[in-house]
Amino acid sequence: xxxxxxxxxxxxxxxxxxxxxxxxxxxxxxxxxxxxxxxxxxxxxxxxxxxxxxxxxxxxxxxxxxxxxxxxxxxxxxxxxxxxxxxxxxxxxxxxxxxxxxxxxxxxxxxxxxxxxxxxxxxxxxxxxxxxxxxxxxxxxxxxxxxxxxxxxxxxxxxxxxxxxxxxxxxxxxxxxxxxxxxxxxxxxxxxxxxxxxxxxxxxxxxxxxxxxxxxxxxxxxxxxxxxxxxxxxxxxxxxxxxxxxxxxxxxxxxxxxxxxxxxxxxxxxxxxxxxxxxxxxxxxxxxxxxxxxxxxxxxxxxxxxxxxxxxxxxxxxxxxxxxxxxxxxxxxxx
Amino acid sequence: xxxxxxxxxxxxxxxxxxxxxxxxxxxxxxxxxxxxxxxxxxxxxxxxxxxxxxxxxxxxxxxxxxxxxxxxxxxxxxxxxxxxxxxxxxxxxxxxxxxxxxxxxxxxxxxxxxxxxxxxxxxxxxxxxxxxxxxxxxxxxxxxxxxxxxxxxxxxxxxxxxxxxxxxxxxxxxxxxxxxxxxxxxxxxxxxxxxxxxxxxxx
Numbered sequence: 001x002x003x004x005x006x007x008x009x010x011x012x013x014x015x016x017x018x019x020x021x022x023x024x025x026x027x028x029x030x031x032x033x034x035x036x037x038x039x040x041x042x043x044x045x046x047x048x049x050x051x052x053x054x055x056x057x058x059x060x061x062x063x064x065x066x067x068x069x070x071x072x073x074x075x076x077x078x079x080x081x082x083x084x085x086x087x088x089x090x091x092x093x094x095x096x097x098x099x100x101x102x103x104x105x106x107x108x109x110x111x112x113x114x115x116x117x118x119x120x121x122x123x124x125x126x127x128x129x130x131x132x133x134x135x136x137x138x139x140x141x142x143x144x145x146x147x148x149x150x151x152x153x154x155x156x157x158x159x160x161x162x163x164x165x166x167x168x169x170x171x172x173x174x175x176x177x178x179x180x181x182x183x184x185x186x187x188x189x190x191x192x193x194x195x196x197x198x199x200x201x202x203x204x205x206x207x208x209x210x211x212x213x214x215x216x217x218x219x220x221x222x223x224x225x226x227x228x229x230x231x232x233x234x235x236x237x238x239x240x241x242x243x244x245x246x247x248x249x250x251x252x253x254x255x256x257x258x259x260x261x262x263x264x265x266x267x268x269x270x271x272x273x274x275x276x277x278x279x280x281x282x283x284x285x286x287x288x289x290x291x292x293x294x295x296x297x298x299x300x301x302x303x304x305x306x307x308x309x310x311x312x313x314x315x316x317x318x319x320x321x322x323x324x325x326x327x328x329x330x331x332x333x334x335x
Numbered sequence: 336x337x338x339x340x341x342x343x344x345x346x347x348x349x350x351x352x353x354x355x356x357x358x359x360x361x362x363x364x365x366x367x368x369x370x371x372x373x374x375x376x377x378x379x380x381x382x383x384x385x386x387x388x389x390x391x392x393x394x395x396x397x398x399x400x401x402x403x404x405x406x407x408x409x410x411x412x413x414x415x416x417x418x419x420x421x422x423x424x425x426x427x428x429x430x431x432x433x434x435x436x437x438x439x440x441x442x443x444x445x446x447x448x449x450x451x452x453x454x455x456x457x458x459x460x461x462x463x464x465x466x467x468x469x470x471x472x473x474x475x476x477x478x479x480x481x482x483x484x485x486x487x488x489x490x491x492x493x494x495x496x497x498x499x500x501x502x503x504x505x506x507x508x509x510x511x512x513x514x515x516x517x518x519x520x521x522x523x524x525x526x527x528x529x530x531x532x533x534x535x536x537x538x
Contacts, residue, residue, distance in 0.1 A: 012377030016505055021498035024472075026342075028479055028494075043339065048378060050340045051385030057342060058350035058384075059505045066454045066473045137451055263348055303345040 012048060019052035023060050067264065068137035068147065125166070129153035133283045133307040135261060143177040144184065149261050150283045150306070171203040173259060176217070191239055194220040194228075201259065205282070210239040215255055221245065266306045270299045273316065273333070280309045288313055291334035295322060340388030353399035354387060358509050360400070361407055371414045380509065382410045457507055465500045468493055 022039055025031065031039055043049050128138045130148045138146045141158045148154065152170020157163070163181065165174070167188040176184040176195050186193040188204045191212075198217025204210050212221060213236040222228040223239050231237050231247065234255070238246045250258075260267035266283075268276050274296035277288040283306045290296040298320050304312040310324075313331045317324045325332040340346075358380065365376040383406050387393075396402050458466055458473075464486060471482045479493040486493070 012375065012381055013502075013506075015381060016377070017498070017502045020502035020505060021494070024494060024497045024501055047385045048381035049385075050388060051381035051383065054340050054342065054346070054350060054388035055355075055381065055384040056501060056505060057347040058355050059508055060501060061344075061347045061351040062355055062508065063454060063457070063501075063504050064473055065450070066458060066470075067476075068451065139451065263352075265344070265348065303348070305344065 010046065010048075012052070015046065015048050015052045016056070018042065019049065019056040022053055023056035027057075027060060061263070064264070065137075068135055068262075125155035125157045125164075127153065127155050130170070132285060135264060142181060145175045145177075147173040147175075147262055149173075167202055167204050169204060169206075171201065171205070171261070173199070173201040173262065175199045190224055190241075192222045194222070200231075209241065212237045212239070213250060213255065213258060215259075260303065261306060264306055265303050266312075267303050268300050270301055272296065273298050273300055273320075276300050276312070276316075277333075280306070280312060283307055284309050285330075286310065287330035289327075289330055289332050291332060295320070295333060295335060338389050340385060341390070342388065346388060346393070349393050349399075350384070350387065353393075353396075354384075354403050355508060357400045357403050361404060362509060364404070365407070370411055371417075374411075374414050379407055379410050383407045386410070457504055461500050461503065464488070465496050468496050469500045472497055 022042070025035070026039075043053065128136065128146070128148060130136050130150060130152050132151050134148075134150060136148045138148065138154075138156070140146065140156060140163075142163060144163070146154060146156070146165065149171035152172055153168040154172060155166040155168065157165075159182075161182050162185075163183070164185045164187065165172075167186060174184070174186065174195070176198050178197065184195050184198075186195075186202060188202050188210055191210055193200075193202065193212060195217060198219055199215040200217070200219050201213045201215070202210070203213075212219060212231060214231050214233050216233050218233065219231050220228045221231055221237060221239070223245055226244065229237070229245055229247075234250055234252070236248055236250045238248075240246070257267040257269060266276070266279055268279075271279075273290055277290060277296075281287045286309050288309050300316055300319070302315070304315065309331055310326070313324045313333055316322065317333060322333050322335060325334065361383075362376055362380070365379060370376065370379060383403065386406050386409075387403070393399075458469060461469060467486055468482050468488075471477045471485065472479075477485070479490040479497070482488070483490045483493045488496070
């Protein structure tokens, strides 16, 4: 039997509100000692508080995917642009339309963003790009999507008889929809990829060889003069500038790890510190330097926020017993 | 219950990807039969998340949906056991909760594009100032103080306004995410299955 009296029992929605408030506070900055004590006391009050807080954090992580909409995101324009594919949704309530007129302009003024205008048809390629540390989901007119990782740029041409994307630099995850349409072509340097309905990522970084990873479906890869090779799901191809394509299998866990950037995270498993530091350098101009080779070859495991090299350095320092030093050019890790 | 939940980013990410999408399905299931009096679906959901946050390790969970339903079931069973009268029928119905495959139902299989459409719709549905504040926080990642400076609000007011928006999202997502689903808030099916699990906490 529960001894709590009904009159004192907080309602679940009161708890949800308090949980939302703590989640927003903690998301912004660490709590000071006083606030931490309040938070702990609140958590201990009722087991539901702990659950509501965990759920509030999960919802916050979920809505943070809005970041994929890009910094020029304007909610109304996006709602409009994606409306036709969201067939399962109930029709937009009328108030939304009115609200669009009433507050669209003020929201734009307030956030300093520019509305996305989606012309029905365009003869030339459209350019999408992300800056350092940004990621962005680009819905294409044909129902496919491209998610751009940090510092990436694509040119997209979607026409009834042609679907082509040029990956000029960086990394992109393609989810190609609509079998029976024109083949979906991706050009990346010397390589030309072709898919019908597939999910695959392509990584084109300055010095490294091009890498193609297929999650679902299959992708035909033409590279230089060699005949095209078909890469199946759970396979990864590395295309050196000179020499033949190298293929290997990837497990579901490896795929998930490789694509953690979609959530703004970097995931490592027994990754040498030097390599992890190189990954972080793609996301920020605060580079992590490692004092000596012995430290550089230590390995790290875990999930880290891609845009927070300091946080990563501090966590690693704690685990490997290193010192973190903030320098003008970045962060130094040393014994 | 003792112990503190795991509130790491990794756990929040796991909950958002593997549990949150199944919440509307669990709520639909909960609404089909009566949970003990004094306890509602929201209580069950909160206690279920509490248990999930207290797990040491979630890596081994191969079927998160089934696991989510199973934990919810154990929460209800615990409350049923505490209530004085337990009908056979109640226990039988609760047993059905354990049966949940991990195949996403039609309502859970949303494309990225639909998911983003849903997010944009949710953000677009917020009142003007909340919406500007939420966009600046989520998309531009400004601090509460910086948002306040842009919008002419105190940092404290920004924090309150963001918290309010988040609790709106929490309500909407639990119920399937679309704005219109607010109407289905309370289990309409509650009355078709009279049960005699009723005396609890009343004295």
